[in-house]
Amino acid sequence: MTTTLTSAWADNLRFLRALVTNPKSVGAIFPSSPALAQAIARQIDPAAGPVLEIGPGTGVVSEAILERGVAPQNLTLLEYDEAFAQHLATRFPQVHVVQGDAFDLDRTLGARLPFGAIVSCLPLLNFPSAQRLALMDGLAARLLPGAPLIQFSYGLHAPVVPPDGFAVTCTAYVLANLPPAKVWVYRQN
Numbered sequence: 037m038t039t040t041l042t043s044a045w046a047d048n049l050r051f052l053r054a055l056v057t058n059p060k061s062v063g064a065i066f067p068s069s070p071a072l073a074q075a076i077a078r079q080i081d082p083a084a085g086p087v088l089e090i091g092p093g094t095g096v097v098s099e100a101i102l103e104r105g106v107a108p109q110n111l112t113l114l115e116y117d118e119a120f121a122q123h124l125a126t127r128f129p130q131v132h133v134v135q136g137d138a139f140d141l142d143r144t145l146g147a148r149l150p151f152g153a154i155v156s157c158l159p160l161l162n163f164p165s166a167q168r169l170a171l172m173d174g175l176a177a178r179l180l181p182g183a184p185l186i187q188f189s190y191g192l193h194a195p196v197v198p199p200d201g202f203a204v205t206c207t208a209y210v211l212a213n214l215p216p217a218k219v220w221v222y223r224q225n
């Protein structure tokens with residue numbers, strides 16, 4: 037219990053440090069709560085194929101994805117911040133951690149596709165609309181047919197319109213998070 041609390045506070049500090057260095061990219065005051073992380077992970081079918089998480093930060097959602105039953109070798113974490121990426125590689129030694137830019141998927145992921153689910157924890161509303169749309173198109177092209185693209189957001193509405201041929205639904209509104217957050221699932225029609 038003490039160890040869990042200590043590591044939670046260590047993660048909060050890590051997060052705060054990254055927020056001060058790069059506020060636009062981190063885009064939140066605290067890591068996601070376990071309740072939000074679980075609401076996201078519930079949308080994943082562990083048997084559907086490899087899973088990609090972009091913007092994993094300190095790894096709270098990654099942990100929920102692993103607890104959902106996704107094998108560590110089937111999980112790829114794509115994180116921009118070098119200190120977060122190093123922390124993730126230590127915390128989840130069997131998971132594939134890539135340090136790089138989610139807005140440059142060809143370079144960062146290469147031939148790594150397709151995925152049975154993609155989770156995006158990026159603060160999308162901090163990026164221009166054209167950049168968000170291009171990212172969603174790139175992610176949609178890396179999904180198996182019918183697989184979910186899961187994004188959380190603090191706004192009332194979905195943070196980006198669905199790519200062509202996709203629809204979006206809100207699957208959870210998590211009050212136990214600072215601030216409360218909605219979970220959005222984009223899926224091919």
Ligand SMILES: C[S@@+](CC[C@H](N)C(=O)[O-])C[C@H]1O[C@@H](n2cnc3c(N)ncnc32)[C@H](O)[C@@H]1O
Nearest residue numbers: 061064067068091092093115116117137138157
């Ligand atoms: C809102 S935080 C979410 C962190 C964590 N998943 C959570 O839920 O607590 C956003 C994360 O996205 C990462 N990020 C921002 N821009 C990125 C980019 N272009 N490529 C990859 N990761 C990025 C940040 O470094 C940060 O870890």
